[in-house]
Structure formats: structure tokens, C-alpha cells
Amino acid sequence: MEGWGRYPRHESEVLVCRLPETLSGTVSSRAGLIARGNGRSYGDAAIGEHLTLTCGALSRMKSFDEMNASLTVEGGVMLSDILRSFIPRGYFPPVVPGTKFVTIGGMIASDVHGKNHHRDGGFGEHVSEIKLVVAGGEIVTCSRAKNSELFLATLGGMGLTGVVAEATFTLRPITTGWIVQKTVVTENLADTLKALKQTDDATYSVAWIDCLSRGASLGRSLIFVGEHASPSDIAQMPKAAQFPPSKAARLSLPVDLPGSALNRASVSAFNDLYYRLGARKAARASLVHWDSYFFPLDGLLEWNRLYGKRGFLQHQCVVPDENALAVLSSMLDRFARSGKASFLAVLKRLRGGAGLLSFPAPGYTLALDLPVAPDVFQLLDEIDKLVVAAGGRLYLAKDARQSRHTFEAGYPRLQAFKEVRRTTGADRHFSSQLGKRLGI
Amino acid sequence: MKAIGKALLLIGATSDIGRATALVYAEAGWDIHLVGRRRELVQREADDIVTRTGAAVTAHELDILDIDRFEAFLSTVSPLPDTAVCVVGELGEQARAERELEHAAMVMRTNFEGPALMLGLLASRFAARGSGTIVGISSVAGDRGRGSNYVYGAAKAGLTAFLSGLRNRLSTAGVRVLTIKPGFVRTRMTDGMKLPPVLTAAPAEVAQRIFAVADGSKGGDVVYVRRIWYPLMAIIRSIPEPIFKRLRL
Numbered sequence: 081m082e083g084w085g086r087y088p089r090h091e092s093e094v095l096v097c098r099l100p101e102t103l104s105g106t107v108s109s110r111a112g113l114i115a116r117g118n119g120r121s122y123g124d125a126a127i128g129e130h131l132t133l134t135c136g137a138l139s140r141m142k143s144f145d146e147m148n149a150s151l152t153v154e155g156g157v158m159l160s161d162i163l164r165s166f167i168p169r170g171y172f173p174p175v176v177p178g179t180k181f182v183t184i185g186g187m188i189a190s191d192v193h194g195k196n197h198h199r200d201g202g203f204g205e206h207v208s209e210i211k212l213v214v215a216g217g218e219i220v221t222c223s224r225a226k227n228s229e230l231f232l233a234t235l236g237g238m239g240l241t242g243v244v245a246e247a248t249f250t251l252r253p254i255t256t257g258w259i260v261q262k263t264v265v266t267e268n269l270a271d272t273l274k275a276l277k278q279t280d281d282a283t284y285s286v287a288w289i290d291c292l293s294r295g296a297s298l299g300r301s302l303i304f305v306g307e308h309a310s311p312s313d314i315a316q317m318p319k320a321a322q323f324p325p326s327k328a329a330r331l332s333l334p335v336d337l338p339g340s341a342l343n344r345a346s347v348s349a350f351n352d353l354y355y356r357l358g359a360r361k362a363a364r365a366s367l368v369h370w371d372s373y374f375f376p377l378d379g380l381l382e383w384n385r386l387y388g389k390r391g392f393l394q395h396q397c398v399v400p401d402e403n404a405l406a407v408l409s410s411m412l413d414r415f416a417r418s419g420k421a422s423f424l425a426v427l428k429r430l431r432g433g434a435g436l437l438s439f440p441a442p443g444y445t446l447a448l449d450l451p452v453a454p455d456v457f458q459l460l461d462e463i464d465k466l467v468v469a470a471g472g473r474l475y476l477a478k479d480a481r482q483s484r485h486t487f488e489a490g491y492p493r494l495q496a497f498k499e500v501r502r503t504t505g506a507d508r509h510f511s512s513q514l515g516k517r518l519g520i
Numbered sequence: 521m522k523a524i525g526k527a528l529l530l531i532g533a534t535s536d537i538g539r540a541t542a543l544v545y546a547e548a549g550w551d552i553h554l555v556g557r558r559r560e561l562v563q564r565e566a567d568d569i570v571t572r573t574g575a576a577v578t579a580h581e582l583d584i585l586d587i588d589r590f591e592a593f594l595s596t597v598s599p600l601p602d603t604a605v606c607v608v609g610e611l612g613e614q615a616r617a618e619r620e621l622e623h624a625a626m627v628m629r630t631n632f633e634g635p636a637l638m639l640g641l642l643a644s645r646f647a648a649r650g651s652g653t654i655v656g657i658s659s660v661a662g663d664r665g666r667g668s669n670y671v672y673g674a675a676k677a678g679l680t681a682f683l684s685g686l687r688n689r690l691s692t693a694g695v696r697v698l699t700i701k702p703g704f705v706r707t708r709m710t711d712g713m714k715l716p717p718v719l720t721a722a723p724a725e726v727a728q729r730i731f732a733v734a735d736g737s738k739g740g741d742v743v744y745v746r747r748i749w750y751p752l753m754a755i756i757r758s759i760p761e762p763i764f765k766r767l768r769l
């Protein structure tokens with residue numbers, strides 16, 4: 081088995097959970113298991129030490145309460161299904177990651193963040209209740225009021241507290257399926273960080289950093305700021321276009337490409353846009369389809385194969401505001417000098433996370449891809465030292481290689497998490513390759 | 521979704537093809553009556569469709585082998601639906617069917633007897649009303665008996681012939697009768713089997729096709745879901761028996 085990055089690979093027995101009624105029995109029957117959603121985590125989080133329990137068939141929605149816009153679904157329901165059903169009815173998920181091909185169980189276990197984390201927090205903040213199958217097979221209902229420690233451990237807990245059988249969360253009302261996007265062009269990193277901070281009151285914001293530029297223009301970026309469009313914003317469109325359906329994605333790669341293909345594509349796309357928008361300075365607002373705005377990579381299914389057979393790593397860290405400029409510049413400089421990393425990185429603002437092991441912390445998060453190669457690991461170990469020294473941490477959903485030291489330094493609530501694992505018997509029962517590697 | 525005042529009866533709601541079909545109809549504004557042999561599991565599908573679409577959905581329990589209950593069951597579904605789709609089926613295990621009469625009989629009854637009798641009953645009621653569409657799910661396996669699955673295939677052949685007769689009988693009574701042959705479909709039934717991608721449909725694809733032919737703009741009586749099956753099965757049907765009996769397809 082492997083994750084989205086196709087590195088590392090581990091042997092694991094796989095069991096498919098077909099019906100909710102069999103979940104308790106299956107979970108309690110074997111130790112050393114972990115739940116798996118749609119396998120969009122990059123590394124070894126969704127690979128069981130002995131057994132991987134795939135939950136994709138737990139894909140039924142349970143109920144929707146219009147009064148509170150509160151939706152209850154089984155843990156294997158796909159985000160793409162929620163979008164398909166609810167956008168036409170004027171609702172949008174409170175938080176979405178960069179791909180819609182994830183399950184609600186996976187979104188909770190990683191307490192995923194979106195482009196609105198600085199404003200709305202992570203997905204976990206919008207979850208009101210979870211039905212969790214714990215080590216003994218019992219179904220425990222947890223929320224902020226009930227079994228709250230277990231609830232907070234489960235948000236961002238990487239499946240290590242149990243299996244999410246059901247969850248309830250609130251949707252946000254929208255009046256169109258379009259995003260009004262503005263693009264800000266920045267000249268260097270200081271500029272970029274400042275501009276991101278200035279867009280803190282925008283609903284969505286994210287920066288694409290050009291990792292090739294060095295010296296005075298190190299960290300030059302395009303910042304995409306977005307708001308849900310109102311009916312007046314789309315007045316020119318035909319009525320039928322108010323809530324457009326998902327864009328069809330069919331294309332998937334028949335073969336693995338050599339590792340450099342994606343980099344070449346992304347760098348030329350960036351340069352193209354940068355100069356076009358830069359030349360116009362203040363770019364006009366444009367209307368963007370929800371699918372293109374939130375999930376640009378979903379148009380190309382299986383794009384992870386662009387990196388070739390050896391797979392790739394994603395490095396995603398968050399560093400606190402105070403050290404951000406210094407640390408991020410030395411990181412970008414290291415990456416650029418190494419010539420190993422993708423030519424594009426993504427930078428966002430985060431605030432604190434809800435769960436005991438949630439990744440988000442106040443500051444800036446930087447994510448970039450690197451094809452797996454022998455010398456990449458050492459480079460990343462050195463980068464990690466910078467992250468740790470700055471008081472930052474790495475995202476477990478993307479991780480395939482960080483050291484225990486890096487992990488322990490970054491997650492101060494780890495002891496509290498382990499305590500919950502101990503008291504619920506999860507420590508002897510739920511185990512992933514990630515958990516084993518990091519000693520969780 | 522705005523209700524359009526039409527109702528679908530879907531028998532076999534817990535099947536992947538069945539639930540996909542019910543969803544397509546619900547998204548088009550139909551009311552849905554779901555039927556399956558275990559109430560809790562049918563209710564789960566009903567809740568799912570209600571939540572996804574806001575459609576009006578009811579859940580009913582019926583075992584397709586329990587023919588004594590058919591009449592009473594139909595009286596609980598009122599008013600009479602506009603379209604009835606039966607997707608109930610059971611692949612069974614050929615080797616076991618060769619050894620155990622019970623198993624072979626179960627496969628025959630689940631694919632032929634139950635669905636045929638139920639659809640026949642519905643067809644007569646539709647005919648009395650003067651309108652309605654009947655959809656039966658048969659299989660390419662019923663087009664020609666093969667050593668690897670002829671018990672299932674024979675039952676499906678029976679269903680195909682039954683539907684053909686029904687269509688013939690009711691062609692002037694305002695009742696349409698459709699036979700759907702899905703080809704390979706990626707479902708619980710075929711889980712773990714190696715299926716050729718070009719011949720294999722997703723449940724949603726089958727569902728779209730059923731809706732398009734039964735209640736959309738497309739016509740047709742006997743329909744293969746993927747068009748490639750038309751020439752393929754024409755060839756397979758045309759192979760002379762002396763040759764066919766030696767082939768291992």
C-alpha cells in the first residue's frame with residue numbers, strides 16, 4: 081500500500097468495511113489496524129501496521145437539518161458527493177482542502193485546513209458531533225460537551241483514536257457557485273507575507289510562490305484572494321449558471337512520467353501568469369468556477385503519477401509570524417539552491433487548530449513537492465531543523481519521513497493525545513505506519 | 521429539486537446499480553419507493569437519497585422469493601408508480617450450483633422467478649391504468665449459455681424472454697417494457713474480479729442509461745449499456761454451436 085505521494089510503500093492486509101453494522105465487529109476483532117478513506121494523504125498515515133480498513137463504502141448521507149444547515153453523514157462519504165448535492169441547493173462545506181476526492185473521515189482525522197483557515201479555522205471547528213468506533217468496538221458519541229477529550233483528540237488525530245463512523249457538521253449558505261477572485265502580485269517575500277496578512281479579512285486567500293526567483297525577488301508571488309460571488313456579481317450569466325455542476329475530469333495518465341514533467345509545466349504557467357498580471361499591476365476581479373478555484377488539480381486525475389515511479393514527498397510546515405520572514409527566506413533559499421524542489425510553492429496564513437494533534441498553528445504555512453531521490457532526505461532534515469528552531473511543525477497528512485524529534489518538538493499537546501489513547505485502549509489497538517514511525 | 525409528481529418503484533434498493541438509479545430519478549424530481557429484503561438497510565438508502573436530493577422517499581421490505589406477499593405488498597405502494605425498475609439478482613457460484621440443487625434453485629428463482637412474477641404483476645396493473653414503464657435488469661450472460669455461469673445465465677435468459685413476451689403482449693396497452701443488459705459493472709457483485717475497462721460501466725453510468733431510455737429522450741426496448749456490447753454479443757450469438765461448445769469464454 082502507498083499514499084498519494086507513492087512513497088513509502090508497505091505491506092498491509094486490507095479489509096473493506098461494507099456496512100456500518102459490521103464496523104464494530106471488524107474493528108474489535110484485530111489489533112494494529114487503521115482506517116483509510118480515499119488515500120489522499122501523501123505518506124504512511126493511512127496504512128495500517130497490520131490491517132488497513134477501507135471505509136469508502138460507508139458512503140451514505142444520513143440527514144440534513146435546514147434550520148441549522150447541519151449535515152450528518154457516514155465517515156466514508158466523499159467531499160465531491162457533498163459538493164454535488166449541496167451546491168445546487170445553496171450550501172458549501174465550511175472548509176475544503178485542495179482536492180475534493182477526500183472522505184469526511186479523512187478530513188476530520190487530518191483536521192484539514194482550506195484557504196479560509198485564517199478566518200474560519202479548520203474543518204474540525206465546524207464538526208459538532210462524531211460517532212467513533214473505539215478499540216473495544218463500542219460506538220462512542222463525542223462532541224465538545226460529551227467525551228470532549230476524545231473528541232478533541234479525534235480532530236486531527238490521524239485515525240489513531242478510532243474509526244469515524246458518522247459525523248455532523250455545518251455547511252455555509254452560498255448564493256452562487258462562483259468565486260470573485262482578485263490577484264495580487266508581489267515582488268519579494270516580505271511583500272508577500274505582508275500582503276497575505278493584509279488579506280486576513282478576505283474569506284479565502286492563498287499565495288503561489290515562485291521558487292526559482294532568488295536574491296531581491298526571492299519569494300515573489302501571486303496571491304489569489306476570493307469571495308463567494310453574489311447574484312449581482314453574476315448578473316450577466318444565464319440563470320442556469322448560478323450553481324454550476326462540477327467540471328468533468330476524465331483525463332488520467334496512462335503511464336508514469338519522468339519526474340521533471342510537472343515542474344516544467346508549473347513553472348511556465350507561473351511565469352506566464354506573473355508577467356501578464358504584473359504588467360497590468362492591479363488585476364481586475366474575475367469570476368471563477370468553484371471547481372477551478374478550490375480544486376485546480378482535480379481536473380487531472382492521478383496527477384501524482386506525473387512524478388514518476390519513485391514517488392514524491394510533500395513538505396508542509398507552519399512557522400509562527402515572528403520568525404516567518406527569516407525562516408521562510410532561508411528555507412526558500414535552500415530549496416532554490418538545491419534545485420530539488422518544485423518551482424511552485426503554496427503559502428497560506430493559519431490560525432490555531434482545534435484538535436490535540438491538529439496541524440494548524442498561528443503563522444504561515446509553506447508547502448512544496450520534491451521528487452523522491454537519495455539526497456532529498458538530507459536536505460529536508462536540514463530544512464526541518466530550521467522549522468523546529470522557529471517553533472514550527474510539519475503536517476502529518478503530508479508527512480512520510482520526518483524524525484521523531486521534529487515531530488515531538490512541534491506538537492506540544494502530544495502527551496495529552498497519548499493519554500487519551502491510553503485511557504481508551506487505542507494505544508494497543510489502532511496503529512498506522514505513521515504512528516509507528518513517530519512513536520505516537 | 522422540484523417534485524414533478526411522478527413516482528419510481530425501485531426493487532433492489534441496496535444494490536449499487538439500484539441505489540444509483542434511484543438517485544438519478546430523485547435528482548430529476550421523482551418520488552421514490554425503495555424496496556429491499558432488510559428494512560434497516562433500505563432505510564439507510566432512503567435516508568441517503570432524501571439527504572442528497574430532498575426527494576420524497578419511502579422504504580419497504582420485501583423478499584423477492586416471497587411471492588405469496590407480492591399482492592399485499594403492492595397494495596402498500598400507492599398510488600401505483602409511473603415506472604418500476606427491478607434490479608434484484610444473484611450471481612451465485614457456478615461450481616456450487618453444479619453440486620447443490622438448493623443453490624442453483626436460489627440463483628434461478630432470484631434472477632428469474634421473483635423478478636419476472638413481480639414485474640408481470642406490475643405490468644398488468646399498469647395495463648389496467650393504461651400507462652407505465654417496466655424495467656427489468658437482465659444480462660449479457662443470458663444471451664448465450666456458457667460453462668462458467670450458465671445457471672445464472674439461464675435464469676437471465678428466462679427473464680429476457682419473459683420481458684420480451686410482456687412487451688409483445690402490452691405493446692398496444694400503453695405500457696413500455698425495457699430489458700437492460702448492463703454488461704460488466706463495477707459493483708459488490710463483481711468485487712475483486714478482473715474486468716476489462718472498456719467493457720465495464722460504473723453503476724452511475726447504468727443508472728443514467730436506464731433513466732434516459734425509460735423516462736428520458738432515448739428510445740429502445742432491449743438496451744446494452746455500453747454500445748460496444750451490441751457488435752460483441754452479435755458475434756458471440758452467431759458462433760455455431762459446434763464451435764461454441766469448445767470455446768472457453
Ligand SMILES: Cc1cc2nc3c(=O)[nH]c(=O)nc-3n(C[C@H](O)[C@H](O)[C@H](O)COP(=O)(O)OP(=O)(O)OC[C@H]3O[C@@H](n4cnc5c(N)ncnc54)[C@H](O)[C@@H]3O)c2cc1C
Nearest residue numbers: 117118119120121177178183185186189192193238239244
Ligand atoms: C491534491 C491534494 C491537495 C490537498 N490539499 C490540502 C489542503 O489544502 N489542506 C489540507 O488540510 N489537506 C490537504 N490535502 C491532504 C488531504 O486533505 C488529507 O490527507 C485528507 O486526510 C485525505 O482524506 P482521505 O479520505 O483521502 O484520507 P486518507 O488519506 O485515506 O487517510 C488520511 C488519514 O485519515 C484517517 N482516516 C480516514 N478515514 C477515517 C475514518 N473513517 N475514521 C478515522 N480516521 C480516518 C486515516 O487513518 C489517515 O490517518 C491535500 C491532498 C491532496 C492529494
Ligand SMILES: NC(=O)c1ccc[n+]([C@@H]2O[C@H](COP(=O)([O-])OP(=O)(O)OC[C@H]3O[C@@H](n4cnc5c(N)ncnc54)[C@H](OP(=O)(O)O)[C@@H]3O)[C@@H](O)[C@H]2O)c1
Nearest residue numbers: 532534535536537557583584607608609659704705707709
Ligand atoms: N455487476 C455486474 O457486472 C452485472 C452485470 C450484468 C447484470 N447485473 C445485474 O444487475 C443487477 C444488480 O446487480 P449489482 O451488480 O448491483 O449487484 P448487487 O449489489 O449484488 O445487487 C443485487 C441485489 O439483489 C438483491 N437481492 C438478492 N436476493 C434478493 C431477494 N431474495 N430479495 C430481495 N432482494 C434480493 C440484493 O439485496 P441484498 O443487499 O439484501 O443482498 C441486492 O440489492 C442484478 O440483477 C445483476 O444480475 C450485474
